[in-house]
Amino acid sequence: MGEVLKQLEEEVIEDFEDETLYERLWGLTEMFPDSLRNATAKSADYTVLGTKKLYRFVRSAMWVGTTGFMILVVPIVFEQERFNMEQQQQQHQRQILLGPTAAVSGVPSGMGMAPPPPSR
Template sequence: MAAGEPMGMYTPGKITEIEDDEEFQDETLIERLYGLTEMFPESVRNASYSAAITSCKASKALYRFTRRSMWIGSTSLMILAAPIVFEQERFALEQQQLSQQRQMLLGPNAAMSGAFGMPQGPPGMAPPPPK
């Protein structure tokens, strides 16, 4: 800039000088990030690196734990609960077959009442004694 020119005035020659100053080398993202690391002290860089490594290891450990827990829980549920469900289904089928047999032998109203007109309680209980 010449001594007598105001600050905001640009001449065509000055624009060319500014454009020449703005020529940058193409940098990759990795090069730019590495250049930014020089802004921070070594202790900050080491702490952030160790925090990133620790969080990655913790994420992997949590994933492994969750995977193993789900496997143990699901197989245990299948081993412990499946037989109960099968027995309940078998019991319901037997009751339905008994009801159908009574209906065929004694008529449609007999299936609703107990065996030979006696009320029937829950399974495993004896019928009430006659009065």
């Protein structure tokens, strides 16, 4: 009995042809009406078309955004960094020349102060 079942299984397996997923899906389309198949095909075509257009738009928008950023914002960032470096260098020079307290106050000690008013 076991050998007979084994032979039948082998014969059944040999009778079936291997189908690809595409072949199976194409065979299933025959059970739907033409109007539904056409509507599905059109919606798939429009989806692909819309995706391509969206990709082109996003690509162009990203290019405009990044080049605008590079032209408008990056020079400001560089100038701010240069200004900060100059301030640090001036503070360092004051610290070297006048001592550590001069660098903190920002005004050299003893300079820029008005003399006391004369007393009568």
